[in-house]
Each structure stands twice: as structure tokens, then as C-alpha cells.
Amino acid sequence: MALTTAPRVRSDALPLRTFKAKGRxxxxxxxxxxxxxxxxxxxxLESLMETSDQWITERTGIKRRHIAEPGTTTxxxxxxxxxxxxxxxxxxxxxxxxxxxxxxxxxxxxPSIACRMxxxxxxxxxxxxDILAACTGFVYALEQADSMIASERAxxxxxxxxxxxxxxxxxxxxxxxxxVIFGDGAGAAVVRPAPAGAGFKAWCxxxxxxxxxxxxxxxxxxxxxxxxxxxxxxxxKGPDVFKFAVDIFIRQAYAIAQEAGISIEDIDLFVPHQANxxxxxxxxxxxxxxxxxxxxxxxxxxxxxxxTIPLALHDAVAAGRVKSGDRVLLAGFGSGLTWGAxxxxxx
Amino acid sequence: MxxxxxxxxxxxxxxxxLGIDPNEVQLDKSFxxxxxADSLDLVELIAAVEDKYDVELSEETLEGMKSIRDxxxxxxxxxxxxxxx
Numbered sequence: 001m002a003l004t005t006a007p008r009v010r011s012d013a014l015p016l017r018t019f020k021a022k023g024r025x026x027x028x029x030x031x032x033x034x035x036x037x038x039x040x041x042x043x044x045l046e047s048l049m050e051t052s053d054q055w056i057t058e059r060t061g062i063k064r065r066h067i068a069e070p071g072t073t074t075x076x077x078x079x080x081x082x083x084x085x086x087x088x089x090x091x092x093x094x095x096x097x098x099x100x101x102x103x104x105x106x107x108x109x110x111p112s113i114a115c116r117m118x119x120x121x122x123x124x125x126x127x128x129x130d131i132l133a134a135c136t137g138f139v140y141a142l143e144q145a146d147s148m149i150a151s152e153r154a155x156x157x158x159x160x161x162x163x164x165x166x167x168x169x170x171x172x173x174x175x176x177x178x179x180v181i182f183g184d185g186a187g188a189a190v191v192r193p194a195p196a197g198a199g200f201k202a203w204c205x206x207x208x209x210x211x212x213x214x215x216x217x218x219x220x221x222x223x224x225x226x227x228x229x230x231x232x233x234x235x236x237k238g239p240d241v242f243k244f245a246v247d248i249f250i251r252q253a254y255a256i257a258q259e260a261g262i263s264i265e266d267i268d269l270f271v272p273h274q275a276n277x278x279x280x281x282x283x284x285x286x287x288x289x290x291x292x293x294x295x296x297x298x299x300x301x302x303x304x305x306x307x308t309i310p311l312a313l314h315d316a317v318a319a320g321r322v323k324s325g326d327r328v329l330l331a332g333f334g335s336g337l338t339w340g341a342x343x344x345x346x347x
Numbered sequence: 348m349x350x351x352x353x354x355x356x357x358x359x360x361x362x363x364x365l366g367i368d369p370n371e372v373q374l375d376k377s378f379x380x381x382x383x384a385d386s387l388d389l390v391e392l393i394a395a396v397e398d399k400y401d402v403e404l405s406e407e408t409l410e411g412m413k414s415i416r417d418x419x420x421x422x423x424x425x426x427x428x429x430x431x432x
């Protein structure tokens with residue numbers, strides 16, 4: 001039941017902000033991913049809590065998730081993914097002008113993961129910082145990279161999404177609604193000036209703080225520190241998030257297509273945040289995109305927050321599903337609530 | 348002019364979302380017990396109903412929806428108030 005006209009907007013929905021890319025266009029030149037070797041299957045989870053492979057598969061589409069060994073840092077996963085992205089883009093670390101790391105699971109309050117990476121990779125003097133926009137983080141970071149390149153403040157930006165979310169999960173019946181969903185992993189992209197005609201065309205970014213309590217980790221009113229919340233656990237109001245997610249995917253797709261002056265049929269590949277297969281399927285159906293044009297790899301990684309979009313895009317590129325000139329829609333949503341989408345023509 | 352509600356249309360819509368035969372969608376069928384719809388199925392169905400019939404269901408109304416009849420009665424009432432408006 002695809003929509004042929006713009007979607008109906010709920011009376012309580014906030015307006016969307018869209019932006020046409022201006023200035024020097026930017027594009028993605030190399031992607032790299034890294035996930036911990038240890039795999040936790042649905043069957044493995046059956047021994048940790050009351051659940052079943054069938055239940056998890058039917059409701060989420062997830063079969064496995066990669067889980068870091070204790071002591072693994074978000075920094076180490078991020079750095080591995082970044083090295084691979086630099087190699088894929090044939091860019092030396094010293095050419096990097098800026099490093100932006102999006103993460104929902106930093107190793108600590110500060111220093112930033114990006115600064116540790118700058119030292120580890122050898123990108124002296126680059127502008128390095130982390131951002132927090134939950135699962136939308138990678139799209140926000142890409143948009144910042146695009147802005148830097150557009151305004152000629154940088155020529156090479158390393159954008160990373162990395163997570164060790166398992167530190168904030170509890171494998172118990174009380175928290176099984178989140179424990180079965182999330183996993184660990186990292187993805188990185190090298191963003192540089194685009195060749196003629198290619199690159200990012202439009203963006204849609206926004207947030208709705210009224211929904212702050214829908215996806216949380218630890219005490220929100222006081223904050224985890226004041227509440228002496230030593231190990232914040234990820235919690236979620238599933239049906240509310242489902243409704244918001246499907247709605248925002250549809251609205252963003254229409255808004256960004258309109259801003260870029262294209263129609264939905266012109267989108268060759270939709271790379272959605274991998275939160276739940278059923279969210280993706282419901283959104284794609286109503287947007288009017290067949291699943292052949294949707295990148296999905298949630299069965300392998302689960303929801304890795306900021307890392308899902310680069311992981312899914314990387315796998316689609318590796319499978320030969322993206323060719324030069326293709327129009328690719330990257331779209332996410334997350335805790336906050338936040339949302340973001342970027343439309344690019346593949347270089 | 349009031350547009351008549353077509354039960355067949357609702358049957359087809361619910362069947363598509365729930366992945367079942369349209370004939371299974373009958374007034375007395377409970378979403379959970381008879382149609383094996385889970386909370387996410389319901390959210391999806393309601394979203395589709397809101398789009399198709401241009402209505403909005405509040406959280407309270409949604410919580411009260413237990414069967415196809417509840418949904419049908421809700422739509423009929425909405426239709427009536429639209430006609431009177």
C-alpha cells in the first residue's frame with residue numbers, strides 16, 4: 001500500500017527541516033567496518049532469558065549480534081573501522097582534516113574518542129570531536145562533514161559510528177525487550193569533495209525532545225551520575241518508538257526527495273537505520289520502495305545504533321548493489337528523539 | 348454526502364497488514380486471541396487505518412481496541428461525526 005502523494009502528517013507531529021546542499025559538494029569515498037568476533041545468536045539468548053529464536057526473528061528480523069569481549073573499547077572498534085575506510089579511500093591518515101565520531105556508548109565522559117583516534121591513526125592537528133545524537137548520530141556527523149567540505153574548511157573528513165552497547169544491556173527477563181535487539185560494531189566513511197554531478201544533494205535533520213523518555217539509558221530526570229546509576233541499562237517503549245520510527249522514515253523520504261527535486265521512484269537504494277526489520281519493511285512499503293531497493297543486514301548485527309548505516313551501506317556496496325550515479329537515501333532516527341536523512345548521488 | 352464505509356475494504360487492509368486471509372477478518376475476532384496480532388502489528392494496522400480513513404486514534408482509544416468490532420465502531424462513529432460537521 002504505497003503512498004502516491006505526500007504522507008498524512010499527525011496533528012502532533014513537528015514540521016521537518018530540509019536543506020539543499022550548497023557550496024562545494026561532498027561524497028563518500030571509502031567505507032570500513034569492524035565488528036567484534038564473538039557472536040551471540042538467538043539460540044544463545046534462549047539460555048540467558050525467556051525468549052526464543054522464533055520470537056526474536058518474527059518481531060525484529062535479528063538472528064545474531066556481535067558482542068565485544070569485556071574490556072573492549074568503543075575507541076578500538078572505531079579505530080579498526082577507520083583504518084579500513086582510509087585504506088578503501090586510498091587516503092593517508094595525515095591527510096585527514098577532521099574526525100567526527102558519533103557514538104551512543106562512549107568509553108567515558110572525556111577525552112573524546114575522536115582525539116584518541118587522531119593520535120592512534122596519526123592525523124596530527126586535525127579537528128576531532130564526538131557527537132551524541134543516539135542512533136541518528138552517523139547522519140548528523142555526515143552532515144557536519146558535508147558542511148565542512150561545502151564551506152572549504154576541510155578537504156578530508158573521517159566520519160565514524162562506533163558502539164559497545166552491550167555494556168548497557170542486561171541479559172535478563174526484565175530487559176529482554178532491549179537485550180535481544182542491540183549489538184556492538186563500528187563503521188566509518190571518508191568524505192571528500194565530490195566529482196562533478198555526484199555527492200550529497202539534500203539533508204533533513206531534526207529532533208523532538210517531547211519524546212525524550214521513549215529510548216533511555218539510565219536515570220533521565222536526575223541524570224545517571226546524580227542518581228548514582230553505575231550501569232545505565234538501555235530501555236525502550238517499543239510500540240511508541242515503532243510508531244514514531246515508521247512515521248519519520250516516511251516523512252523524511254518524501255521531504256528530502258522534494259527538497260532534492262526527485263521522485264521516490266528515483267531512489268535506487270534506501271539505507272535505513274537498522275532498528276527492527278518490521279519498522280524498515282513497514283516504512284518501505286508505505287514509501288513505495290520495493291525491498292530490492294532497501295539495504296538490510298540487521299539479521300547479522302542487530303541494532304548497533306550509530307554503526308548500522310555505515311554497516312548496511314558497506315555491505316550493499318560490497319555486494320555490488322551501488323554503482324556510480326545511483327541515488328542513495330541514508331535515513332535514521334533515534335533516542336532524543338532525533339532524526340536525520342541525507343540523499344546522495346554515488347560518486 | 349456521506350461516504351458509506353465498506354467493511355470489505357477494512358478486511359483487505361487488516362489482512363494485508365496482519366498477513367492473513369481477508370475472510371478471517373470478522374467483527375467478533377479478537378486481535379490478539381484470534382488473529383495472533385502482536386503489539387507491533389496493531390501499531391502498524393492503526394497507522395494504516397489512520398492514513399486510509401484520515402482519522403487519528405488517541406493512545407486511550409488504541410488501548411481499548413480489542414477486536415475488529417471495536418475498530419469498526421470507531422470508524423463508523425468518526426464517519427457519522429464527519430457527516431454532521
